[in-house]
Amino acid sequence: MARDLENGKEERFAGLKKPYLAALRGEWDDMKSFFDNGHEHLLSPLTIDKDTAFHIAAYSERKELPEKLVQLLPRSPSSLFEALNKTNKHGNNTFHEVAINNRVDIAELLVKKLQEAPGADKVLEELLKERNQLGETPLYRAAALDTAIWLLGKDKELAKRLETNNLTCLHLLAKMPSAFGSSSHIGILEKILCYCMSSSNIFITYSLTAEIFLRATPFKHIFLIKHALASTLTELLVKADSTWFETHKDKVEDKTISLGDIDEGVKLKKGKEKVSLTIEVAGDGRERKCRCTPNEIRTPLLTAATEGIVEIFDKIIEARPQAIEHLDKDEENILHVAVAHRQKEIFDSLKQMMVIRNCRLVSRININGYTLLHQVADMKYYQGDKAGPCFQLQEELKWLRRVRKIIPTHYVMHRNDAGNTADEFFEEQHAELLERAQKWIKGTSQSCSAVSVLVASLIFTFTDVIALACSLTSLVTFLSILSSPFEYGDFRKSLPRKLAVGFSLLFISVITTMISFGTAIFLVIRFEKKVWTNTLIYTAAFFPVCVFSLTQFPLYSAFIKTLQTLFKKIVKEVNPRKLIPRYLRTSKSKTC
Numbered sequence: 001m002a003r004d005l006e007n008g009k010e011e012r013f014a015g016l017k018k019p020y021l022a023a024l025r026g027e028w029d030d031m032k033s034f035f036d037n038g039h040e041h042l043l044s045p046l047t048i049d050k051d052t053a054f055h056i057a058a059y060s061e062r063k064e065l066p067e068k069l070v071q072l073l074p075r076s077p078s079s080l081f082e083a084l085n086k087t088n089k090h091g092n093n094t095f096h097e098v099a100i101n102n103r104v105d106i107a108e109l110l111v112k113k114l115q116e117a118p119g120a121d122k123v124l125e126e127l128l129k130e131r132n133q134l135g136e137t138p139l140y141r142a143a144a145l146d147t148a149i150w151l152l153g154k155d156k157e158l159a160k161r162l163e164t165n166n167l168t169c170l171h172l173l174a175k176m177p178s179a180f181g182s183s184s185h186i187g188i189l190e191k192i193l194c195y196c197m198s199s200s201n202i203f204i205t206y207s208l209t210a211e212i213f214l215r216a217t218p219f220k221h222i223f224l225i226k227h228a229l230a231s232t233l234t235e236l237l238v239k240a241d242s243t244w245f246e247t248h249k250d251k252v253e254d255k256t257i258s259l260g261d262i263d264e265g266v267k268l269k270k271g272k273e274k275v276s277l278t279i280e281v282a283g284d285g286r287e288r289k290c291r292c293t294p295n296e297i298r299t300p301l302l303t304a305a306t307e308g309i310v311e312i313f314d315k316i317i318e319a320r321p322q323a324i325e326h327l328d329k330d331e332e333n334i335l336h337v338a339v340a341h342r343q344k345e346i347f348d349s350l351k352q353m354m355v356i357r358n359c360r361l362v363s364r365i366n367i368n369g370y371t372l373l374h375q376v377a378d379m380k381y382y383q384g385d386k387a388g389p390c391f392q393l394q395e396e397l398k399w400l401r402r403v404r405k406i407i408p409t410h411y412v413m414h415r416n417d418a419g420n421t422a423d424e425f426f427e428e429q430h431a432e433l434l435e436r437a438q439k440w441i442k443g444t445s446q447s448c449s450a451v452s453v454l455v456a457s458l459i460f461t462f463t464d465v466i467a468l469a470c471s472l473t474s475l476v477t478f479l480s481i482l483s484s485p486f487e488y489g490d491f492r493k494s495l496p497r498k499l500a501v502g503f504s505l506l507f508i509s510v511i512t513t514m515i516s517f518g519t520a521i522f523l524v525i526r527f528e529k530k531v532w533t534n535t536l537i538y539t540a541a542f543f544p545v546c547v548f549s550l551t552q553f554p555l556y557s558a559f560i561k562t563l564q565t566l567f568k569k570i571v572k573e574v575n576p577r578k579l580i581p582r583y584l585r586t587s588k589s590k591t592c
Contacts (some may be wrong), residue, residue, distance in 0.1 A: 058097035137533035170237040174303035375421030389437035397492040477502035
C-alpha cells in the first residue's frame with residue numbers, strides 16, 4: 001500500500017514537472033500556457049514544499065502570470081480566497097511569498113481582484129493577518145521596506161500584531177541598522193579605514209568590495225531611497241507602538257548608593273579593609289540577580305539604542321517622549337543601554353536633549369547595583385573595532401572618563417552587589433586587555449626601534465639628514481615607551497601619543513631614505529634617453545615604502561585620531577594670544 005502511495009506521488013509530480021521546470025528557467029510564458037490547458041492543477045502542489053502555482057507566481061518577473069492564474073479560477077469570491085490563502089509546507093500563503101520578494105505590483109493586483117468581490121475588506125484582513133508556522137504575518141515577512149509600507153497602508157492594525165516570540169514589526173526594524181543612514185552614512189574612504197582598523201582581517205572581502213561598489217555613483221541613490229523608506233516605515237510603526245508603557249519598577253522605588261559592607265572582616269581584593277561607613281541600598285536585603293535572559297525582549301526604543309539607530313530613537317522620543325524613562329527587567333533605562341553598548345551617538349543625543357541632568361536617568365542603579373560607570377566597566381557588550389589592544393584600551397578609558405563627567409560625584413564611590421566600585425570593576429574586567437596591550441606595545445616598540453636603528457645607520461645624501469633625524473627621534477620615543485610603567489592611566493593619553501609620534505617619524509624616515517637611495521642610484525648610473533629604465537629604478541626604490549605602507553596601514557589608521565587630538569592640543573598651547581601679558585589681556589577685556 002505504501003509503495004502504491006509513493007508511486008502515486010511520483011506520477012503526480014512527474015505530470016507537473018513541466019510548469020515547475022519552466023518556472024526554474026524563468027520561462028513564464030510556458031508555465032502560463034500549461035495552466036491554460038490544465039485548470040485543475042492551479043491549486044495542486046508543484047514542489048515538495050507544497051508550493052502552488054500562486055506561490056511560484058510571486059517570483060515571476062512580470063505580473064501577467066499571476067493575473068492569468070486569477071482569470072483561470074472559477075468566478076466565485078471563495079475560489080480566489082481559497083487560492084490566495086492556500087499555504088505551503090512552511091505555512092506561507094501567497095501574500096507571504098509576495099512580501100518576501102518585494103512584489104508590490106503583484107500585491108496591488110491581487111488586492112484589486114479581491115476588492116471586486118463582496119465582503120472584500122474582511123477577506124483581505126484575514127489574508128494579511130494569516131500567520132505561517134513561525135507565527136509571522138505577511139507584514140513581518142516583508143524584508144523590503146516599500147512592501148511593508150504598502151501592506152501597512154492596507155491594514156494599520158498589522159503594526160500591533162505579534163509573532164510567536166512576541167515581537168512587533170518595529171522590533172524587527174530596530175534590529176536592521178543597515179536600513180538607516182546613521183549606521184551606513186560613511187563614505188568609501190571611511191569604509192576602507194574602518195575595515196583596516198579591524199585587526200582580524202587582512203584582505204578586503206567580497207562583501208566590503210560590494211558595499212563600496214554599491215555606494216558609488218550611480219548606485220548611491222538606492223541607499224538614499226532605502227533610508228527614506230525606513231524613516232517612513234518607522235513613523236507609521238511608532239504611532240502604533242505601546243510597548244514602552246509597561247515599565248518594570250523595582251520593589252523599592254528609590255535606591256541609594258552603597259559605600260561598602262558593615263562587616264569589617266570583609267576584605268578588598270588589594271588586601272585593604274572595606275570602610276565601615278555604609279549607605280545601604282534600600283530594599284529587603286536579599287541578593288538580586290539579573291532577571292533578563294539572553295533572549296529577553298526589550299522595547300523597540302531600547303533595541304534601537306542597542307543597535308545605535310538614531311532615526312528610530314528620534315522618532316520614538318518625538319512621538320512618545322515619556323518612553324525615555326522606561327525600565328527593562330534589569331531596571332535599566334535607555335542611558336544604561338546606550339552606555340553598556342558603547343553607542344556614542346545615542347549618548348550624545350540624550351545629552352543634547354538636556355534630560356541627563358534634569359531627570360533620574362543618570363542616578364538609576366540597576367538590579368545588580370550597577371551605576372552608569374559599572375556599565376562602562378562591564379565588557380560583556382564591548383566589540384572593540386580599534387586596531388591593537390593599546391588603542392582598544394585607550395578607547396575604553398576615554399569612554400569611562402566621558403561617562404564619569406555626567407554622573408553625580410558621589411556615585412564614583414558606589415559599590416555594586418559584588419562589593420566593587422566602578423574603578424575596581426573596570427580594572428577587574430579589563431585586566432586581560434591591559435596585559436595584551438602591554439605585550440603588544442612592547443613588541444611594537446621593539447620592532448620599530450630595530451627599524452629606526454637600521455635607517456639611522458644609512459647615510460647617502462642631504463635628504464638622508466631628514467631620515468637620520470626622524471629615525472633617531474623615533475628611536476628615542478620608542479625607548480621612552482619601553483621604559484614606561486604601563487599602568488591604566490598611561491594608556492589613556494601618554495602611550496598612544498608616543499606610539500603615534502614615533503611611528504609617524506619612522507614612516508617619514510623610511511620615505512626619505514628611499515628617496516635618497518633612488519637619487520644616489522640615479523647620480524651614479526645615468527641612462528640617457530631611456531625613460532623606462534629610470535622609471536624602473538624609482539619603482540624599485542619605492543617598492544619597500546609601498547610594502548611598508550600596506551602592511552602597517554591598519555596600525556597607522558588607528559593613529560589618525562590620536563594625532564589629530566595631539567595637533568589640536570599643540571595649536572591650543574602655542575596660541576599667540578598667550579604671548580600677551582596677562583595684565584594687558586585683562587585690561588583689554590575690561591575696556592571692551
